[in-house]
Amino acid sequence: MARYSQRPENALKRANEFIDVGKPARALDTLYEVFRNKKWAYNWSESLLEPIMFKYLDLCVELKKSLIAKEGLFQYRNMFQSVNVGSLENVIRGYLRMAEEKTESAREQSHQAVIDIDDLDNVATPESLLLRAVSGEDAHDRSDRTILTPWVKFLWESYCQCLELLRTNAHCETLYHDIARMAFNFCLKYNRKTEFRKLCDKLRKHLEDISKLPTQVANVSLNKAETQQYNLETRLVQLDSAIQMELWQEAYKAIEDIHGLMNLSKKPPVTKTMANYYQKLAMVFWKAGYYLFHAAALFKLFQLNKDMKKNITPDELQRMACCVLLATLSIPLPSAHPEFDRFIETDKSPLEKAQRLAVLLTLQQPPTRASLIRDLVRMNVVQLASPQLQELYQCLEVEFNPLTLCKRVKAVTMELTQDEQYIAPLQDVTLVKLIRQVSQVYQTIDFKRLLELAVFTTPFHLERLLVDCVRHNDMQIRIDHGAGCVHFGMDLSESPREDTRDGPVLQSMPSDQLRTQLINMANVLNEALRIINPNANKEEKDKVRLDLVHYYKENMAKEHERILARHKIIEDRKEYLEKLNSVREEEEAKRQGELIRKFHLDEQRRLEQEREERERKRQENEIQQIKDRHLKEKMHQISQTPHGQKILKKLDEEKLKALDAEQIAQREAEELQKERKEMLQKLKSQEKKIDYFERAKRQEEIPLLEQSFKEKLIEEKKLWDEQEARRIADLVKERERAVLTRERLARMAKDRQEFMNKLQAARDKVYQEKFAIYEKKLNEERKKRLAKRKEDRKKEREANWRKAKEEERKRKIEEEERQRAEEERIRKEKEEELKKKEKAEEERKRMEVLKRQAEIQKKREEEAIKRLEEIEISLGFKSAPSDKKDKKDDKLTPWRSSRMREREEATRGETSWRDKDDTDRGSFSRRDDDRERGGFTRRERDDDRGFGRRDRDDERGFGRRDRDDDRDRGFGRRERGEDDRSFGRRIGDRDDFRRGGDRERDRDRDFRRSDTAGVGSWRSARNDPEPQEPVMRRGPPPEDRPPQKQMDKGEDKGDDSDWKKVSRR
Structure with missing residues (x-):
């Protein structure tokens, strides 16, 4: 998807366009890219981003995307929480306001749906009674579940997200507590007890997290009086809401939170807050059945109002005194043996519970009924009642x-x-x-x-x-x-x-x-002793007093010194404690700084992890959205067909999520195949059934049809007779009526004829006038059309003539072009034929030269062999040859250099290597630098490599493959011409050539150790799939290689290309 990273106005404009065409999801994705782009998001002002954020949240509310709204709000908070808190507050309040409006409209819609559905005349329909008996809910509850509940859930998630967003930000503390109170009102309005408990736990968790945060400017601190007051007011609202919803356990937890906040505050809460606290506390105690603490709370409230309220009236004071007195007198009489509770194994004994409840009333010890009655008497509550x-x-x-x-x-x-x-x-x-x-x-x-x-x-x-x-x-x-x-x-x-x-x-x-x-x-005996001896106690008391005075005088100085020493010890202890406190404060400051630094690092790490996690989730969501889109498209395609609809009905949502598009398509194909098989089987069985029933039916109905036919004939004959008699009677009556009518109208025949004549004459006159006008217009129109047709035919003949003329001209031009092309083709063919003849003639001459050179070389080799044999015989290394040995030596060939052998082999197989080279290269052209150097390249001329294994040891001539390759890969009949065929006949047929090659290899085998100037033969290069490593041997001195020099000097420049072919082979 596209990212609008340059200007946010473009993204907003694009989102509005998507909204106009009915694609709010695409618009939401477009706006989300603005906040996800971290490169530019922090450089834009709130004046640009705030409208985008409002539109973004509006789309989230419309689509119920609470998680996407949460991500956007987190990004917006990170950008503006320290720059412009007002913008953040406006955005969050607007978001909650939109969610509340949608929820309220859904509530009204749910009520209206119930009103529209219910029948006022028949309120309890059978369907509604059955549904109520099964599910235990009426039509209103069902309507709320389908219409209102999704929006209520969305609003609840919005409140929780906003609270999580603002829980630690000191700049948004007021907004945080306002949202908490709005959430309490939401729970009251929609009677959401479970959500109320979750909200209380969430606020309590936030308070614990705030107490653990390090002291920073941006963080919320419980040491501030404003923060304490905000939390105290929020907990009081929580207490009121819990009491209204009758959630007494949550109310008690809220009271504990309020008490903890009041103890945390350095200054006491205001009188109004304490009065509200004691009043709610008394109500909670009464609902919990703690009548004793209920009366104690009312007594504390009475004391607070009496002491702090200046303008209290006597009626109010009497009313409060009556309430306190009634609550105290209503306390049940205490148990005579509460110590038995210590032996009962419960989580908390009644004494511990009483201590905790007394702490909530700021009492040192739990009150009793007797103590409360004494306090009432002491405070004159009874007299005020x-x-x-x-x-x-x-x-x-x-x-x-x-x-x-x-x-x-x-x-x-x-x-x-x-x-x-x-x-x-x-x-x-x-x-x-x-x-x-x-x-x-x-x-x-x-x-x-x-x-x-x-x-x-x-x-x-x-x-x-x-x-x-x-x-x-x-x-x-x-x-x-x-x-x-x-x-x-x-x-x-x-x-x-x-x-x-x-x-x-x-x-x-x-x-x-x-x-x-x-x-x-004992009391009576003590009283009798006092009466009998009244002075006994006086003498004893005087003696004790004298002993005390004597003891004081003796120890007065020591006691004074001890007191002074104690004072000094106390001062030293104070100084030590002050030093110890200062050291502790420094250590605490260091530790706090270290904790703050560690917290910053952890926070950065956490933010980075959250960012990575959000990015990962975003990518996963995008991939999942693509998969879902493909799946929806495939499902939409499948749902267009009847068998596809059957598949979708069989699969539930979980199975559809587990399958991909290909698996669903496979299921569709399998279902289609299965349906076809079932349909064929059903048709076959139905065909058999219909055939059987039809045959049986026809067999049974044949006699019935015959009988019915006979009966029908009789009935039809009878019916025909009746109808015929009725028809004759009707005709007779019609005749009689017609005669009477003719006689009645006969006297008017003359008048009728006169009237018709007058009318005919008038109509003929009008007709003749109109016919004359018509004839005139018809003649004029005929003349016009004839003239126009004549003109059109003239133009058409002219156009046809021009078109035929143009086609004739084009035909002549094409004919001339075709003749020129044919002439050019014939000319090129003649030139090519001449070139081929010239090349064939040159080749013939060159081969003759090679043949002569080979013969000269052969003679030289034979002479050299003879000289060697003569030298060996003269030196005694070899005896004179016998007849048998002469026969054997006749088979040996004289020694030849490798270059000469290559030339001879090239001469024998000229057609083959020439054809292959031409096939590989397609022309006889060579590089200019090779042509200037003569026949062989420097590497081929100076190479000392010997024969390859196949060149030395192979006793075969051309194989069938070599012959066929030469034949198949050579020039065509048209390219070689007659000269090539004659050249092949002059050299000899393939069998002769093969036998000569065998003889030459026999001779080479005797002298393979002395020849080191040659290279691998063309035969090995053509037949071996891979080139073999050449064998390096020392050859004869340079003077033993004259054929190469002769070829370099004697050969003409025109044969360079052919020699290069031979050398490369």
């Missing part, structure tokens, strides 16, 4: 009146309209109080009587409370179902702990009396 609640407090905490307790509490709770959530806990507390007071008055009470006293409960609930009192409050109760009564305090065993008074007590229980008997006895 309404009279009804003051009476409720008196009933539950001060007065002892079990017979009217529940009635009075019921009268108060019936007036609680605004705080109805406290009625049930208050009733349970009242019932427990009732059971405790009744246990102190009665030893046994009828269950019905107890139920009458508890006016707002049921028997089952009351019995359950009795069991809980035994289990948790350590009361001794026994229920007698047979007698229908309840027994209290029947066990005189020791109580396991000392009770704390939770209300008014009339008398102690027997178990309490047994447990406190020894304590009461």
